[in-house]
Amino acid sequence: MKLKNKIVLLTGAASGIGRSTAIFFAKEGAIQILADINQEGGEETVKLIKKEAPDAKAEFINLDVSKSGDVAETIEKILKKYGRIDVLINNAGVVRVGLPEEFTEEDYDLLINVNLKGTFFCCKYAIPYFKKQKSGVIVNLASVAGHIGQVNHANYCSTKAGVLGMTRALALDLAPFNVRVNSVSPGATDTPMLRSDVAKNARERGVDFEVVKKEFEEEGLFGRWAKPIEVAKAILFLASDDSSYMTGADILVDGGWVAR
Ligand SMILES: NC(=O)c1ccc[n+]([C@@H]2O[C@H](COP(=O)([O-])OP(=O)(O)OC[C@H]3O[C@@H](n4cnc5c(N)ncnc54)[C@H](O)[C@@H]3O)[C@@H](O)[C@H]2O)c1
Known part of the structure; x- marks a missing residue:
């Protein structure tokens, strides 16, 4: 098992790639705190884990990653309960598309708040513990949209390019503390x-x-x-010791989209 007894905080676990990753990680022995704003979907993920990996430990917490104070409080609670965090997966994300001249400021704020600031807040409040532990792994969900332009996606692309930049910069800050920071870019x-x-x-x-x-x-x-599990496999690789010499890197799981 690649994540045996590792304490994992995984955001955006109620759906899609996050749910698939949560079930996959459960089978690899992780003890998971599954965060999302979608309570029903999050609880369904926990149910699916119980079905597919009955011995696995997982709990759902309702967390809006864009709310700095809530993220700080949640990480504090996790630390109190579990004593540490080993892996942080910043998967929560939203997409809104549209012509730039029609794109509302409200929608752009949402993209920035969840995709960029949400990722940053989870890192910000976990980092002091990672530094103290002298260990930790962060995996951020970027996108092909961070690598190339997509029609009607200027605002989304800008947040995902930001995630790639944040990943590289944090890798520099955290390497002296034995903390690795990488990203996965799905197509x-x-x-x-x-x-x-x-x-x-x-x-x-x-x-x-x-x-x-x-x-x-x-x-x-x-x-x-791609099937969500095909992305989850790259997330597991970066979350586990299999990628022990990787930091500041991005893995494209895009079926060759960016290679064109
Ligand atoms: N599906 C794709 O084709 C694709 C491609 C590239 C990148 N991605 C990225 O992968 C990640 C997962 O996407 P997905 O396709 O599984 O999407 P999804 O919509 O199925 O799941 C995203 C989850 O994030 C949660 N979420 C949204 N806002 C939140 C908030 N403020 N706080 C906490 N949770 C919140 C949602 O409730 C949802 O459960 C995202 O970061 C997305 O940008 C997806």
């Missing part, structure tokens, strides 16, 4: 996030969902979307 992955993105795009263009789905599928070289 089109079959989750509720991507499906709602595609549905909106199809509605706006007055075309069928399947038409837009096919366009996204063809961005990768395999002509299909």
Whole structure:
């Protein structure tokens, strides 16, 4: 087991890549604190873990990562209960797409607050403990959108490019404390996030969902979307000692999208 008894804080665990990662990590022996704003989805993830890995320990906590004070309080509580945190997975994220001239400030604030500040707050409040422990691993969810431009995604792209920059800079700050910081950049992955993105795009263009789905599928070289578990496997690699000489790096799990 690659995460036996490791204390893991995983955000955005109620859905998609986060849920798949939580179930996968449970099978690898992790003790997990699963955070999300979606209580029902988070509790469903815990139920699925109980079904698929009955011996695994996992609890759900309701946390909005964009609220600095709540993140600080939650990390404090985890420390009190478990005594340490070994792995932080910053997976919570939101997408909003649209033409730049029509994109609302409110939507941009949401993207910045969750994707960028949420990732930063979780790091900020976990780092003092990682430094004290002289160990720790952070994995951030970036995106192909951090590497290349996507039509109608200027605001989302800017947050994910920010996550890549944050990952590299934190790697420098934390290497002296034996703390590694890396990211995973998924391409089109079959989750509720991507499906709602595609549905909106199809509605706006007055075309069928399947038409837009096919366009996204063809961005990768395999002509299909990734399954969330295919991304979770890269997250596990970076979270475990298998990647002990990696920091400040990004793994693209994009079916070759960026290689074009
Ligand atoms: N699906 C894709 O194609 C794709 C591609 C590239 C990157 N990503 C990134 O992967 C990560 C996971 O995405 P997904 O596709 O599984 O999306 P998803 O929408 O299925 O899951 C995201 C989860 O984050 C949670 N969340 C949203 N705001 C939150 C907040 N303020 N605090 C706590 N939790 C919050 C949601 O409730 C949800 O459970 C995101 O960071 C996303 O940007 C996804």
